[in-house]
Amino acid sequence: MRIEPERKLFVGIRIDNKMRDQLHNCAARDKQYIDGSDPNYLMQVRAVEDSYIGKLVDAGVSAASMEDLKRNILSILTRIAPGRHRDDAIKVYALDEGEPPPLPDKDAPEGRDYY
Numbered sequence: 001m002r003i004e005p006e007r008k009l010f011v012g013i014r015i016d017n018k019m020r021d022q023l024h025n026c027a028a029r030d031k032q033y034i035d036g037s038d039p040n041y042l043m044q045v046r047a048v049e050d051s052y053i054g055k056l057v058d059a060g061v062s063a064a065s066m067e068d069l070k071r072n073i074l075s076i077l078t079r080i081a082p083g084r085h086r087d088d089a090i091k092v093y094a095l096d097e098g099e100p101p102p103l104p105d106k107d108a109p110e111g112r113d114y115y
Helices: 017-025 028-033 064-079
Strands: 009-014 045-047 051-057 091-094
Touching: 009 064, 017 051, 017 064, 028 064, 051 064
Parallel strands: none
Antiparallel strands: 009 051, 009 091, 045 051
């Protein structure tokens, strides 16, 4: 086993059907929080069968900052997709750089590079 110091991490939550509807129907003023155009907010990525929403972070992020990151993700989700989001639903995933980048949201601004 070895550490890959360059591999990006994704911290987020799986999007279920209810959340998918809430994200799709959120107010236009709130789209900026979920369209991936600003790294301070959330982005959506696809896995094989599921989609996730969260934040992309660099490898080697400090463990102390993970709690703040979790609270930030939950805060934004509570605004955009009201409901009870469990703390333990937020997970950390290593991104596979061999996979194609996620498809941009059709409402996302043009010219944005997606990871």
